[in-house]
Amino acid sequence: MLFYGRDTEVxxxxxxxxxxxxxxxxxxxxxxxDFDIFTHKANMIAQEGKETTMKLGASSGMRWGDVAFGIYxxxxxxxxxxxxxxxxxxxxxxxxxxxxxxxxxxxxxGVREGDSFFWNDPFYGGVHGADMGLAVPVFYKDKLVCFTxxxxxxxxxxxxxxxxxxGSAKSKYDEGLLVPPLxxxxxxxxxxxxxxxxxxxxxxxxxxxxxxxxxxxACRIAQRRIVELIEARGEAFFTGALRRVLSVTGEAxxxxxxxxxxxxxxxxxxxxxxxxxxxxxxxxxxxxxxGDRIKLDFTDTSPMLPDKPLNTFFQGIIGLxxxxxxxxxxHDLPANNGLLEAVDWEFPENSLVNAQGDVPTSLSPFxxxxxxxxxxxxxxxxxxxxxxxxxxxAWYQGFGVPIYGGMNQWGEPIADITPEINATGCGARPxxxxxxxxxxxxxxxxxxxxxxxxxxxxxxxxLFRNYFKNSYGHGKFRGGAGVGFxxxxxxxxxxxxxxxxxxxxxxxxLGVFGGYAVPPVFIKTVSGSNVKGLLQESSxxxxxxxxxxxxxxxxxxxxxxYSHITMPIRPLMNGDTFYLPVGGGAGYGDVLExxxxxxxxxxxxxxxxxxxxxxxxxxxxxxETLRLDSGKTESLRKEARxxxxxxxKPFDAFEAEWKEQRPPDEALTCYGAYPHPxxxxxxxxxxx
Numbered sequence: 023m024l025f026y027g028r029d030t031e032v033x034x035x036x037x038x039x040x041x042x043x044x045x046x047x048x049x050x051x052x053x054x055x056d057f058d059i060f061t062h063k064a065n066m067i068a069q070e071g072k073e074t075t076m077k078l079g080a081s082s083g084m085r086w087g088d089v090a091f092g093i094y095x096x097x098x099x100x101x102x103x104x105x106x107x108x109x110x111x112x113x114x115x116x117x118x119x120x121x122x123x124x125x126x127x128x129x130x131x132g133v134r135e136g137d138s139f140f141w142n143d144p145f146y147g148g149v150h151g152a153d154m155g156l157a158v159p160v161f162y163k164d165k166l167v168c169f170t171x172x173x174x175x176x177x178x179x180x181x182x183x184x185x186x187x188x189g190s191a192k193s194k195y196d197e198g199l200l201v202p203p204l205x206x207x208x209x210x211x212x213x214x215x216x217x218x219x220x221x222x223x224x225x226x227x228x229x230x231x232x233x234x235x236x237x238x239x240a241c242r243i244a245q246r247r248i249v250e251l252i253e254a255r256g257e258a259f260f261t262g263a264l265r266r267v268l269s270v271t272g273e274a275x276x277x278x279x280x281x282x283x284x285x286x287x288x289x290x291x292x293x294x295x296x297x298x299x300x301x302x303x304x305x306x307x308x309x310x311x312x313g314d315r316i317k318l319d320f321t322d323t324s325p326m327l328p329d330k331p332l333n334t335f336f337q338g339i340i341g342l343x344x345x346x347x348x349x350x351x352x353h354d355l356p357a358n359n360g361l362l363e364a365v366d367w368e369f370p371e372n373s374l375v376n377a378q379g380d381v382p383t384s385l386s387p388f389x390x391x392x393x394x395x396x397x398x399x400x401x402x403x404x405x406x407x408x409x410x411x412x413x414x415x416a417w418y419q420g421f422g423v424p425i426y427g428g429m430n431q432w433g434e435p436i437a438d439i440t441p442e443i444n445a446t447g448c449g450a451r452p453x454x455x456x457x458x459x460x461x462x463x464x465x466x467x468x469x470x471x472x473x474x475x476x477x478x479x480x481x482x483x484x485l486f487r488n489y490f491k492n493s494y495g496h497g498k499f500r501g502g503a504g505v506g507f508x509x510x511x512x513x514x515x516x517x518x519x520x521x522x523x524x525x526x527x528x529x530x531x532l533g534v535f536g537g538y539a540v541p542p543v544f545i546k547t548v549s550g551s552n553v554k555g556l557l558q559e560s561s562x563x564x565x566x567x568x569x570x571x572x573x574x575x576x577x578x579x580x581x582x583x584y585s586h587i588t589m590p591i592r593p594l595m596n597g598d599t600f601y602l603p604v605g606g607g608a609g610y611g612d613v614l615e616x617x618x619x620x621x622x623x624x625x626x627x628x629x630x631x632x633x634x635x636x637x638x639x640x641x642x643x644x645x646e647t648l649r650l651d652s653g654k655t656e657s658l659r660k661e662a663r664x665x666x667x668x669x670x671k672p673f674d675a676f677e678a679e680w681k682e683q684r685p686p687d688e689a690l691t692c693y694g695a696y697p698h699p700x701x702x703x704x705x706x707x708x709x710x
Contacts, residue, residue, distance in 0.1 A: 028145050029120060029123070029124070032116065032119050032120050032123055032146075033116055033145065033146065033335070033337050035098075035116075035119055036112065036115070036116070036337065036340055036359060036362055037359060037362045037363060038099045038268045038269075038272065038359055038360055038362075038363065039095075039097040039098065039099055039119075041265060041269075042097070042265075044258070044261060044262075045095075045261055045262055045265040047258075047262075048258045048259065048261055048262025048263075048265075049262055049265075049266060051258070051259065051262065052259065052262055052263055052266060056255075056259070056263075057263055057266060060251075060255070060259075060260075060263040061102075061263075061267060061356075063251055064093060064101075064102040064251075064263075064264070064267070065102055065104065067093065067102075067244050067247040067248060067251070068091050068092065068093055068102050068103055068104035068244065069091075069104040070240075070243060070244065070247065071091035071104065071170065071172060071240040071241065071243060071244040072089050072090075072091040072104040072105065072106070072172075072240070074236070074239060074240040074243055075089050075091060075172045075174060075236050075237060075239075075240040076089055077236075078232070078235070078236035078239055078240070079174065079232060079233050079236040079237075080228065080229040080232040080233055080236075081174070081175070081176045081177040081178075081229050081230075081233050081438055082177055082438050082439055082440065082441045082471070082476075083152075083174055083175030083176060083177065083439075084174045084175075084176065084233050084236060085441075085471070086441045086444055086468055086469045086470060086471055087106035087107075087444070087465060087467060087468030087469050088106055088107045088174060088175045088444070088462075088465050088468055089105065089106050089107060089172065089173075089174045090103055090104075090105040090106075090107050090108075090110035090111045090114055090172070090173045090174075091103065091104050091105065091170075091171070091172045091240060091244070092104075092105075092111065092114055092115075092170070092171050092172075092173075093168055093169075093170055093244065093248070093264070094114075094115060094118045094157070094168060094169040094170070094171060095168055095169075095261075095264055095265060095268070096122070096166050096167055096168055096169075096261070097119070097122060098115050098118035098119035098120075098121070098122045098169070099115055099119075099268055099358070099359055099360075100112060100114060100115040100118075100358045100359050101168075101264045101265070101267045101268055101358050101360075102264070102267060102356070102358065103357050103358060105357065105467075106465045106466070106467040106468040107173075107175075107464055107465040107468070108344050108345045108348045108349055108357065108464060108465075108466075109148070109149070109338075109341035109342050109344055109345055109390070109464060110147075110149075110153065110155075110173040110174075110341070111344060111348065111357045111358070112340065112341055112344045112358075112359045112361075112362065113147055113148035113149070113173070113337060113338070113340075113341040114147075114155055114157075114171055114173040115359055116146045116147070116148065116337060117139070117141040117146045117147065117155055117157065117171075117202075117203045118157050118169050118171060118203075120141075120146055120202065120203045121133060121139050121157065121159075121169075121203050124203075125139075125203070125205070126166070131205055133159050133166065134159070134161075134208070135159070135161040135164075136207070136208060136209045136210040136211075137158065137159055137205055137207060137208055138156060138157070138158045138205070138206055138207035138212065138238055138241070139156065139157050139158070139203050139204060139205055139206065140154070140155070140156050140201060140203075140204055140206040140234060141154070141155050141156075141201055141202060141203045141204065142154040142155070142176075142179060142199060142200065142201050143200045143201055143202045144200070144335060144338070144383050144386065145200075145202070145335055146202055146203060147173070148335060148337040148338040148340075148341045149338050149341065149386060149387060149390065150186070150187070150197070150383055150384050150385075150386050150387060151179040151181065151186065151197050151198055151199060151200055151384070152175050152176060152177065152178070152179050152185075152186025152187065153173065153174075153175050153176075154173070154174065154175075154176045154179075154230075154233065154234075154237075155171060155172065155173035155174070155237070156171060156172055156206075156234060156237035156238055156241065157169045157170065157171030157172075157241065158170055158171070158207075158238070158241040158242065158245060160245045160248050160249070162249060162252050162257050162260075163257070165257065167248075167252065167257060167260060167261055168248065168260075168261075168264060170240075170241040170244040170245055170248070171237075171241060172236075172237040172240050172241060174233060174237065176229065176230055176233045177226060177229055177436075177437055177438025177439060178224055178225050178226040178229065178230060178427070178437035178438060179197070179198040179199045179224070180198030180199045180223040180224045180225065181196060181197045181198035181384065182196045182197075182198070183425075183427075183520070183591045184225050184425065184426065184427025184428075184437035184518055184591065185425030185426055185427055185437050185438060185439055185520070185591075186425070186437070186438075186439065187384055187385065187425050187439075187522050188331060188382070188384040189297045189298045189331065189384070189385060189520070189522060189588055189590060189591075190297060190298045190331075190590065191297070191331040191382035191384045191385075192329040192382065193329065193380045193381065193382055194380050194381065194382055194383065195380065196382060196384075197331075197382055197383070197384050198223065198224075199220065199223050199224065204216070206234070207238065210242075212234070212235070212238065217231055217234070220234075224437075225427050225435055225436075225437040226427075226435055226436050226437040226438065227435070228434060228435070229436070229437075229438065248260070267356060267358065267360070268358060268359070268360040269360065270356075270360070271355055271356045271358055271360030271361060271363075272360035272361070272362075272363030272364070273363075274355050275347075275352055275355060275360065275361045275363055275364040276314035276315070276363055276364045277314065278351075278352060278355075278364075279311070279313075279314050279315060279316055279364045280313060280314040281408055282311050282404060282405065282407075282408055283311070283404075283407055284311055284312050284313070285310075285311055285404070286308065286309070286310050286311075287308070287309040287310075287311070287400040287403055287404050288306075288307070288308050288309075288400070289307045289308075289309075289396040289397075289399045289400040290304060290305070290306050290307070290396075291304070291305045291307060291392045291393065291395060291396045292304055292305075292392075292528070293305075293332070293388060293389070293392050293524045293530075294524055294525065294526060294527035294528055295332075295388070295524045295526070295527075295586060295587075295588045296327060296330040296331075296332045296385075296692050297330050297331050297332065297385055297588065298588065298590045300527060300586065300689070301689060301690075301691050301692040301693070302685055302689045302690060302692070302693050303324040303327075303332065303374060303389075303692055303693055304322075304323060304324045304693060304694070304699055305320065305323050305324070305374065305375065305389065305392050305393055305396060306320060306321060306322040306323045306699075307319075307320065307393060307396040307397070307400065308320075308321065309397075309400050309401075309404065311404060314364060315364055315365070315366055316364060316365050316366070317365075317366040317367065317368065318339075318340075318343065318365065318366070318367040318368070319367075319368045320339075320368070320369055320370060320373060320375050320376075321368070321370055321700065322698050322699055322700045323370065323373045323374055323375055323699060323700070324373070324374045324692065324693055324694045324699045325372055325373060325374065325692075325694045325699060326372050326373055326374055326376070326377060326378065326381060327374065327381065327692055328381055329381075329382070330382070330385075330692065331382035331383060331384035331385040331386075332374060332385050332386070332388055332389055332692075333374055333377035333381045333382065333383050333386060333389070334374070334375055334377055334383060334386035334389040334390055335376070335377045335383065335386070336367070336369040336375060336376045336377075338383075338386055338389075338390050339367075339369070339375050339389075339390055339393050340362070340365075340367060341390070342390040342391070342393055342394045342397075342464070343365065343393075343394075343397060344357070344361065345394050345397075345463065345464050346394060346397040346398060346401055347361050347365070348361065349466055350398075350401065350412060350414070351401060351405055351412065353412075370700065373700075374389055375389060375393070385522065385588075387421065388421065388522075388523075388524050391419050391420070391421065391463075391464075392419070392524075392530075394419060394463065394464070395416050395419040395530070395531060395532070398414075398415070398416035398419070398449070398534075399416070399532060399534060401413070402414065402415070402534045402535070403534075410452055411451070411452055411453065413452065413534070414449050414450070414451045414452070414534075414610065415449030415450045415451070415456070415495065415497070415501060415533055415534045415537050415607060415608035415609060415610040416449045416463065416531050416532070416534075416607065416608045417446055417447065417448050417449050417456075417460065417461075417462070417463035417466075417501075417502075417531075417607050417608075418446035418447055418463065418501075418504060418530075418531050418540055418604070418605035418606055418607060418608075419463050419530060419531045420523055420524055420525030420529075420530025420531055420540070420543065420587070420605055421443065421522060421523030421524065421525075421530075421587070422442075422443075422521065422523045422525075422543050422587050422602055422603060422604045422605060423439050423440065423442070423443045423521060423522055423523060424439065424440045424442075424509070424519065424520070424521045424600065424602060425438075425439050425519075425520050425521060425522060425591070426438065426439075426440075426480075426517050426518060426519050426520070427517075427518040427591075428481065428514065428516065428517045428518050429481070429514055430479055430480060430481050430513070430514065431479075431481055431512075431513035431514060432479065434479075436479075436480065436481075438480075440476065440480075440482075440509075441469070441470045441471040441476065442470050442487070442505055442507060442602070442604050443462055443470075443604075444461050444462045444465060444468040444469060444470040445459045445461075445470040445504070445505040445604050446459070446460065446461065446462055446463065446502075446504055446505075446604050446605055446606065446607070447459065447460060447493065447494050447501050447502030447503050447504045447540075447605065447606030447607035448460035448461075448501065448502040448607045449495075449501050449502075449607035449608045449610070450494075450495065450497055450498075450499035450500055450501045450502075450533070450537060450607060450608065450609050450610035450611075451499060451610060452499070452610060452611075453499070454499055455499050455500050455501070455502065455620070456494065456499070456500065456501040456502030456606070456607035456608075457502045457607075458489055458502040458503040458606070458629075459489065459502065459503065459504070459505050460502050460607070470505070473487055481511060481512055481513045481514040481517050482509040482510065482511065482512055482517075483509070483510045483512040484507060484508070484509060485507075485508035485509065485510055485553065485564065485565070485599065486506075486507060486508050486565065486566050486567055486568070487505060487506075487507035487508075488505065488506070488507075488566075488567050488568075489503035489504070489505060489506070489567075489628075489629060490503070490504070490505075490506040490567055490568035490569050490603060491569050491628060491629060491630055491631050491634075492541060492630060492631055492634055493505075493506065493540070493541070493568075493603060493604075493605065493606040494540060494605075494606030494607050494608070494609065495531065495532075495533040495537050495538040495539050495540045495606070495607065495608035495609030496533075496537070496538040496609045496613050496616075496634065496638050496639070497533055497536065497537030497538055497608075497609025497610045497611045497612070497613055497616065498536070498537070498609075498610060498611025498612055498613065498615040498616050499537075499609070499610045499611060499616070500607075500609050500616070500624070500630075501533075501537075501540065501606045501607025501608050501609055501610075502606050502607040503606045503629050504540075504603060504604045504605045504606035504607075505603075505604045506567065506568025506569075506601070506602070506603040506604070507568070507601070507602060507604075508565070508568070508571070508599060508600070508601045509599065509600045509601075510551070510553055510554065510597065510598070510599050510600075511594045511595060511596050511597060511598050511599075511600075512596065512597075513596075514596065515595065515596055516593045516594065516595050516596065517593070517594050518591050518592070518593055518594075519547075519589075519591065519592065519593070519594045519600060520589045520590055520591035520592065521545055521585075521587060521588065521589040521602060522587070522588050522589075523543070523587035523588055524587065524588065525540075525542055525543055525587060525605070526542050526543060526544045526586040526587045526588075527542065527586075528542060529541065529542055530542075530605070531605060531607075531608045532608060533608040533609035533610060534608065534609075534610055535610060535611050536610075536611050536612040536613075537608055537609030537610040537611055537612075538608070538609040538613065538638075539608060539609075540605045540606055540607070540608055541605075543587050543602075543603045543604075543605055544584055544585065544586065544587060544603075545584070545585040545586070545587060545589050545600070545601065545602050546571065546582060546583070546584055546585075546600075546601040547582070547583045547585065547589075547594065547598065547599065547600050547601070548578060548580040548581065548582050548583075548598060548599045549580055549581040549583065549594070549595065549598050550580040550581055550595075550597075550598070551578055551579070551580040551597055551598055551599045552577075552578060552579045552580060553578055553597065553599055554596075554597040556577060556578070561577060563575055563576075563577045564576075564577065564578070565578070567628075568601065568603055569628075571601055578599070580598075580599075587602075613638050613639050613640075614639070614640060614659045614662060614663065616639055618639070618641045618643075618650050618652070618655050619650065621635050621639045621641045622635075622641070622643060622648050622650060625648055626648060632645060640655065640658045640659045640662050641655050641658075642654035642655045642658055643655075684696065684697075
């Protein structure tokens with residue numbers, strides 16, 4: 023029977039489907055050498071699909087690697103993926119399973135050779151409406167053998183605000199295009215009437231349509247490669263080997279999990295915004311490891327917010343769990359949903375992490391990212407005994423992303439995000455500092471463009487883009503430096519400009535094992551700026567780095583406005599400037615254990631301030647020559663340790679004092695009952 027509305031059953035099917043009789047019968051005919059050759063070829067097919075998508079697409083996400091290209095079984099399980107973005111690797115299977123469940127035997131739709139299916143409804147995609155996917159069925163001699171598919175963040179989805187993010191959304195009806203899996207092509211051709219409808223519902227139709235066609239081209243190339251592989255080895259071998267990838271992965275995942283110590287790992291996490299207003303929310307993350315299974319539990323998390331876009335569907339949280347599992351703990355296993363054989367979960371009703379009904383989810387990446395950071399913190403403790411070198415500090419996990427809309431210098435409508443989302447610092451490691459400007463924690467193999475490419479079809483002029491001081495968490499090993507950049511509105515009369523992220527009230531990314539957090543971030547804009555005139559005069563005093571913005575010598579004048587990193591969309595006029603810092607990685611270990619020579623190296627390279635060198639790292643040196651005084655440094659650090667002990671108090675005394683503290687009521691309007699959200703309704707507005 024055709025299902026109208028949301029299918030709440032299919033989204034639960036994140037783990038591999040039961041093996042079919044045909045898949046099971048094929049297992050006996052696959053030897054290890056043939057299987058190894060098959061997996062290599064399948065991975066190369068997926069990699070070609072990913073590279074094709076990136077080369078043909080138009081949006082920032084597609085051009086710079088926020089792409090997951092997968093090969094799915096005929097039942098919809100993701101078996102092979104090439105990705106720069108881990109969470110889409112597992113979430114892309116939900117729409118495919120929906121297609122198998124609803125359209126294969128539906129005579130008015132059907133699934134036939136030459137078809138193609140599009141989706142962007144976050145209920146099936148798991149994240150938000152800007153994340154869009156396309157899949158095609160692959161047939162061999164009239165038999166459906168698999169699907170190929172590409173999931174990519176496109177820059178615009180037609181919401182009430184540009185750029186694919188609606189920070190002020192009150193319901194899902196503010197969020198624009200929300201398409202469940204829909205047939206958009208037949209007989210190897212896209213349906214122009216549907217593309218025309220999409221274009222009419224989008225601020226940047228050119229980019230959206232080009233992105234759809236890029237996905238389809240990649241899927242067709244992979245389809246041809248798969249048919250060639252089947253013709254060489256036979257359909258039974260291909261089907262059996264594709265399924266075996268899942269079986270081998272699941273077995274290996276359970277085995278590795280079984281090597282961890284049993285235990286309970288708790289990590290409460292907090293956010294400081296619910297969209298365009300500041301408010302405190304809590305994610306209470308409990309990870310229970312027992313035997314060969316890990317269970318995620320979110321009891322005592324803040325309640326679902328009926329009119330705030332911070333809600334997330336539970337499947338999005340599971341997708342973000344794969345960031346940690348695929349990229350860090352189970353990094354040596356294939357990235358597919360076989361990994362979920364070792365993972366269970368429990369999501370409370372009416373909670374921020376289990377969206378229901380028509381609540382908005384446009385900012386669900388915040389909640390999912392906050393959870394992902396909790397996975398890093400708890401995961402470092404959980405895995406340290408097994409592999410200390412993999413127990414690392416987190417990459418920056420707070421976002422800091424400009425969003426914009428309007429017209430570009432070529433008279434074309436545009437709406438997107440800038441690629442600096444992929445320029446955050448890598449977390450520190452047990453034996454070395456993090457990598458500077460490494461990428462994004464969720465897309466570790468992505469890029470952030472060169473500024474000339476961005477400027478070529480965007481109405482901005484970059485004033486600078488480089489690393490800035492103290493942009494990371496300090497520690498025995500520091501996190502990688504983040505990128506700070508400045509934009510001037512250029513070529514056009516105005517640009518609708520905003521940003522999204524959290525971590526302006528307090529740090530979004532904490533260190534591990536004594537390492538420091540990444541500093542809070544905020545946005546500076548200058549209306550009526552004189553920078554354009556200074557550029558015309560070839561001024562040599564303009565800031566060339568983010569640090570110099572706040573030095574007395576900065577000659578920029580105009581109306582300065584400072585904003586939370588989630589900045590509501592507003593027009594910036596030609597010549598106005600916009601400055602945003604992208605956070606670095608978190609720190610690892612005690613700052614007093616950092617090699618003083620490493621501190622001096624950072625001073626020479628302009629990545630740390632003299633204040634931090636003296637007051638955090640307690641290093642004594644000559645400020646002119648940067649020559650170390652080893653004896654005085656050792657004495658100063660010894661004194662600092664003594665003072666730490668003097669400040670120490672028994673845990674019971676600390677806890678009693680801590681329990682007396684409470685955030686102001688105006689910060690708790692979305693929190694739930696304080697301190698335990700699940701123990702009662704959220705408090706009313708201040709004064710009630």
